[in-house]
Amino acid sequence: MRSLTIRQRQVLTLAAFGYTNAQIGRLLNVRANTINRHLSEVYATLGARDRANAVAIGIHSGDITLSELGRIAAAATDRPTDGPSEPPRARLSAPEPVSGLPEGRDADRPPQSRTDAAA
Template sequence: MKTLTARRRHILALVANGNTNAQIGRLLGIHERTVNRHLAEIFQVLGARDRANAVAIALVVGELSPQHIHMPTQEAAA
């Protein structure tokens, strides 16, 4: 299996933390369409169907670790 680039791993970590493509684009200073292209490549590399599946596969194969995912605070969850 091919591995993800550092940029794509970063984007997937942002996805894993609940960010939309538009939010990721703003955070990284790139266009939302560029985020879409990165995600398409991420899905292809991982053999994923969608965002949730990509995060799950990335955790299993070691592209992401649980430390990449931040638990929401109780105030934010309420």
């Protein structure tokens, strides 16, 4: 599987937070059509059916980290509540490596419980 570009990761992370293509476009200073193209490329790269599936795959593969989503959420709560609803201008960096995930052949297999392991 090909990896996502930094821009594709930024777009996918903002989509994961719930922003529309127009909001993401305003944040990144591009048109909504450009965001739509980036998301189409993300879907193709990840083999995703739609936005939600791409987000799930992105989180599972480490292209989106929960810490990035937390930074966006924190930036969103720091803005005033009166006025137009604009997305925060959070700085997005390259995804951090995912630790604590199993590697190898059994990575997709759920962990066994102690009773299963003893049997």
